[in-house]
Amino acid sequence: MASCDEGTATATEAEPAETLASEKREARLRKFRELHFKRNEARKLNQQEVVEEDKRLKLPANWEAKKARLEWEIAESEKKKECAASGKDYDRVKLLEVTADEAERWERKKKKKNPDQGFAGYAEAQFRQYQRLTKQIRPDLESYSKLRDESGEDFYPTTNSLIYGTHTPSKEGIDRMVEDVEKQIEKRAKYSRRRAYNDDADIDYINERNAKFNKKAERFYGKYTAEIKQNLERGTAV
Secondary structure, rough: HHHHHHHHHHHHHHHHHHHHHHHHHHHHHHHHHHOOOHHHHHHHHHHHHHHHHHHHOOOOOHHHHHHHHHHHHHHHHEEEEEEEEEEEEEEHHHOOOOOOOHHHHHHHHHHHHOOOOOOOOOHHHHHHHHHHHOOOOOOHHHHHHHHHHHHHHHHOOOOOOHHHHHHHHHHHHHHHHHHHHHHHHHHHHHHOOOOOOOOOOOOOOOHHHHHHHHHHHHHHHHHHHHHHHHHHHHHOOO
Protein backbone atom coordinates (compact mmCIF):
# COMPACT_ATOMS: atom_id res chain seq x y z
CA MET A 1 0.00 0.00 0.00
CA ALA A 2 2.86 2.33 0.79
CA SER A 3 4.52 1.58 -2.55
CA CYS A 4 1.36 2.59 -4.42
CA ASP A 5 1.12 5.88 -2.55
CA GLU A 6 4.76 6.69 -3.29
CA GLY A 7 4.28 6.01 -7.05
CA THR A 8 1.23 8.23 -7.17
CA ALA A 9 3.11 11.03 -5.45
CA THR A 10 6.03 10.69 -7.83
CA ALA A 11 3.69 10.90 -10.88
CA THR A 12 1.95 13.91 -9.41
CA GLU A 13 5.28 15.72 -8.96
CA ALA A 14 6.39 14.85 -12.52
CA GLU A 15 3.31 16.36 -14.16
CA PRO A 16 4.02 20.01 -13.08
CA ALA A 17 7.61 19.61 -14.15
CA GLU A 18 6.57 18.45 -17.62
CA THR A 19 3.98 21.24 -17.85
CA LEU A 20 6.59 23.84 -16.91
CA ALA A 21 9.02 22.49 -19.48
CA SER A 22 6.29 22.52 -22.15
CA GLU A 23 5.40 26.13 -21.34
CA LYS A 24 9.04 27.15 -21.56
CA ARG A 25 9.38 25.40 -24.92
CA GLU A 26 6.23 27.14 -26.23
CA ALA A 27 7.54 30.51 -25.01
CA ARG A 28 10.87 29.94 -26.77
CA LEU A 29 9.11 28.92 -30.00
CA ARG A 30 6.85 31.96 -29.78
CA LYS A 31 9.86 34.19 -29.23
CA PHE A 32 11.62 32.54 -32.17
CA ARG A 33 8.61 33.11 -34.45
CA GLU A 34 8.47 36.78 -33.40
CA LEU A 35 12.17 37.24 -34.14
CA HIS A 36 11.77 35.49 -37.48
CA PHE A 37 8.83 37.75 -38.37
CA LYS A 38 10.76 40.89 -37.37
CA ARG A 39 13.75 39.80 -39.44
CA ASN A 40 11.55 39.32 -42.50
CA GLU A 41 9.94 42.71 -41.94
CA ALA A 42 13.34 44.39 -41.60
CA ARG A 43 14.56 42.67 -44.76
CA LYS A 44 11.49 43.85 -46.65
CA LEU A 45 11.87 47.43 -45.41
CA ASN A 46 15.56 47.43 -46.32
CA GLN A 47 14.74 46.23 -49.82
CA GLN A 48 12.14 48.96 -50.23
CA GLU A 49 14.58 51.60 -48.99
CA VAL A 50 17.23 50.38 -51.46
CA VAL A 51 14.74 50.68 -54.32
CA GLU A 52 13.65 54.16 -53.22
CA GLU A 53 17.25 55.31 -52.83
CA ASP A 54 18.06 54.04 -56.31
CA LYS A 55 15.11 56.03 -57.68
CA ARG A 56 16.27 59.17 -55.87
CA LEU A 57 19.81 58.80 -57.22
CA LYS A 58 18.46 58.58 -60.78
CA LEU A 59 16.42 61.78 -60.40
CA PRO A 60 17.84 65.22 -61.38
CA ALA A 61 19.80 67.14 -58.76
CA ASN A 62 17.08 69.79 -58.35
CA TRP A 63 14.15 67.36 -58.32
CA GLU A 64 13.22 68.05 -54.70
CA ALA A 65 13.06 71.79 -55.34
CA LYS A 66 10.98 71.27 -58.50
CA LYS A 67 8.64 68.91 -56.66
CA ALA A 68 8.17 71.38 -53.82
CA ARG A 69 7.55 74.17 -56.33
CA LEU A 70 4.94 72.13 -58.23
CA GLU A 71 3.17 71.17 -55.00
CA TRP A 72 3.12 74.83 -53.96
CA GLU A 73 1.70 75.92 -57.34
CA ILE A 74 -1.01 73.25 -57.17
CA ALA A 75 -1.94 74.35 -53.65
CA GLU A 76 -2.04 78.01 -54.73
CA SER A 77 -4.20 77.14 -57.74
CA GLU A 78 -6.67 75.26 -55.55
CA LYS A 79 -6.79 78.15 -53.09
CA LYS A 80 -7.50 80.61 -55.92
CA LYS A 81 -10.38 78.43 -57.14
CA GLU A 82 -11.82 78.26 -53.61
CA CYS A 83 -11.62 82.04 -53.21
CA ALA A 84 -13.21 82.60 -56.62
CA ALA A 85 -16.02 80.17 -55.79
CA SER A 86 -16.74 81.86 -52.45
CA GLY A 87 -16.39 85.40 -53.87
CA LYS A 88 -13.34 86.30 -51.77
CA ASP A 89 -10.31 88.33 -52.81
CA TYR A 90 -7.39 85.89 -53.12
CA ASP A 91 -4.70 88.51 -52.47
CA ARG A 92 -6.47 89.67 -49.32
CA VAL A 93 -6.92 86.11 -48.05
CA LYS A 94 -3.26 85.36 -48.72
CA LEU A 95 -2.10 88.46 -46.85
CA LEU A 96 -4.22 87.53 -43.85
CA GLU A 97 -2.32 84.23 -43.62
CA VAL A 98 1.10 85.90 -43.58
CA THR A 99 2.68 86.04 -40.13
CA ALA A 100 4.71 88.96 -38.81
CA ASP A 101 7.94 86.93 -38.97
CA GLU A 102 7.35 86.02 -42.63
CA ALA A 103 6.57 89.63 -43.53
CA GLU A 104 9.74 90.82 -41.82
CA ARG A 105 11.81 88.15 -43.60
CA TRP A 106 10.38 89.18 -47.00
CA GLU A 107 11.19 92.81 -46.31
CA ARG A 108 14.80 91.90 -45.53
CA LYS A 109 15.05 89.95 -48.77
CA LYS A 110 13.70 92.92 -50.73
CA LYS A 111 16.33 95.20 -49.25
CA LYS A 112 19.15 92.78 -50.07
CA LYS A 113 18.04 92.03 -53.61
CA ASN A 114 18.40 94.62 -56.38
CA PRO A 115 15.51 94.02 -58.82
CA ASP A 116 17.02 96.19 -61.54
CA GLN A 117 20.64 95.40 -62.30
CA GLY A 118 20.74 97.65 -65.36
CA PHE A 119 22.09 96.81 -68.79
CA ALA A 120 24.96 97.90 -70.98
CA GLY A 121 23.45 97.36 -74.42
CA TYR A 122 20.39 96.45 -76.45
CA ALA A 123 21.31 92.74 -76.43
CA GLU A 124 21.22 92.62 -72.61
CA ALA A 125 17.98 94.60 -72.55
CA GLN A 126 16.42 92.13 -74.99
CA PHE A 127 17.64 89.20 -72.89
CA ARG A 128 16.10 90.72 -69.75
CA GLN A 129 12.80 91.11 -71.56
CA TYR A 130 12.99 87.51 -72.75
CA GLN A 131 13.51 86.31 -69.18
CA ARG A 132 10.61 88.41 -67.95
CA LEU A 133 8.27 87.05 -70.63
CA THR A 134 9.27 83.43 -70.08
CA LYS A 135 8.62 83.75 -66.33
CA GLN A 136 5.07 84.84 -67.13
CA ILE A 137 4.33 81.69 -69.14
CA ARG A 138 1.78 79.51 -67.39
CA PRO A 139 1.04 76.48 -69.63
CA ASP A 140 -2.48 75.07 -69.52
CA LEU A 141 -1.65 71.38 -69.14
CA GLU A 142 -5.30 70.36 -69.00
CA SER A 143 -6.10 71.92 -72.39
CA TYR A 144 -2.84 70.55 -73.79
CA SER A 145 -3.72 66.98 -72.75
CA LYS A 146 -7.27 67.35 -74.08
CA LEU A 147 -6.04 68.59 -77.46
CA ARG A 148 -3.48 65.79 -77.63
CA ASP A 149 -6.14 63.16 -76.97
CA GLU A 150 -8.47 64.65 -79.58
CA SER A 151 -5.80 65.01 -82.27
CA GLY A 152 -4.31 61.56 -81.87
CA GLU A 153 -1.36 60.90 -84.18
CA ASP A 154 -1.86 64.26 -85.93
CA PHE A 155 -0.83 66.04 -82.75
CA TYR A 156 2.85 65.27 -83.42
CA PRO A 157 3.77 66.70 -86.85
CA THR A 158 6.04 64.92 -89.29
CA THR A 159 7.81 66.00 -92.49
CA ASN A 160 4.54 65.45 -94.38
CA SER A 161 2.37 67.45 -91.97
CA LEU A 162 0.91 70.79 -93.06
CA ILE A 163 0.53 72.75 -89.83
CA TYR A 164 1.01 76.33 -91.09
CA GLY A 165 -2.04 78.47 -90.43
CA THR A 166 -3.95 75.74 -88.58
CA HIS A 167 -3.41 77.09 -85.06
CA THR A 168 -6.01 79.49 -83.68
CA PRO A 169 -4.93 81.40 -80.56
CA SER A 170 -7.37 81.61 -77.67
CA LYS A 171 -9.07 84.86 -76.64
CA GLU A 172 -7.24 84.76 -73.30
CA GLY A 173 -3.91 84.48 -75.10
CA ILE A 174 -4.70 87.43 -77.38
CA ASP A 175 -5.81 89.56 -74.44
CA ARG A 176 -2.64 88.68 -72.57
CA MET A 177 -0.48 89.66 -75.55
CA VAL A 178 -2.35 92.97 -76.02
CA GLU A 179 -1.97 93.78 -72.33
CA ASP A 180 1.77 93.08 -72.46
CA VAL A 181 2.24 95.24 -75.58
CA GLU A 182 0.35 98.10 -73.95
CA LYS A 183 2.58 97.83 -70.88
CA GLN A 184 5.68 97.99 -73.08
CA ILE A 185 4.38 101.09 -74.88
CA GLU A 186 3.58 102.76 -71.56
CA LYS A 187 7.02 101.92 -70.22
CA ARG A 188 8.82 103.24 -73.31
CA ALA A 189 6.88 106.49 -73.12
CA LYS A 190 8.52 107.24 -69.76
CA TYR A 191 12.02 107.17 -71.22
CA SER A 192 13.51 110.27 -72.83
CA ARG A 193 14.41 110.04 -76.49
CA ARG A 194 18.05 109.30 -77.23
CA ARG A 195 19.57 112.35 -78.95
CA ALA A 196 22.35 111.88 -81.47
CA TYR A 197 25.69 113.55 -80.83
CA ASN A 198 26.55 116.35 -83.30
CA ASP A 199 30.28 116.55 -84.06
CA ASP A 200 29.92 119.97 -85.74
CA ALA A 201 28.26 121.63 -82.76
CA ASP A 202 30.25 124.16 -80.70
CA ILE A 203 31.78 122.76 -77.55
CA ASP A 204 30.92 125.23 -74.79
CA TYR A 205 31.01 122.86 -71.84
CA ILE A 206 33.61 121.03 -69.76
CA ASN A 207 31.57 117.97 -68.77
CA GLU A 208 28.14 116.39 -69.21
CA ARG A 209 26.63 118.24 -66.27
CA ASN A 210 27.86 121.57 -67.58
CA ALA A 211 26.46 120.74 -71.03
CA LYS A 212 22.98 120.16 -69.58
CA PHE A 213 23.19 123.45 -67.65
CA ASN A 214 24.22 125.35 -70.79
CA LYS A 215 21.28 123.86 -72.72
CA LYS A 216 18.85 124.99 -70.03
CA ALA A 217 20.40 128.48 -69.98
CA GLU A 218 20.18 128.68 -73.77
CA ARG A 219 16.55 127.62 -73.71
CA PHE A 220 15.54 130.32 -71.22
CA TYR A 221 17.94 133.19 -72.03
CA GLY A 222 19.11 132.44 -75.57
CA LYS A 223 16.89 135.02 -77.24
CA TYR A 224 18.25 137.76 -74.97
CA THR A 225 21.93 136.92 -75.45
CA ALA A 226 21.86 136.03 -79.16
CA GLU A 227 23.04 139.49 -80.32
CA ILE A 228 25.84 139.62 -77.72
CA LYS A 229 27.01 136.18 -78.77
CA GLN A 230 27.08 137.17 -82.45
CA ASN A 231 29.09 140.30 -81.68
CA LEU A 232 31.60 138.27 -79.72
CA GLU A 233 31.97 135.81 -82.57
CA ARG A 234 32.47 138.63 -85.14
CA GLY A 235 34.78 140.58 -82.83
CA THR A 236 32.61 143.69 -82.98
CA ALA A 237 31.55 143.67 -79.37
CA VAL A 238 32.11 147.03 -77.56
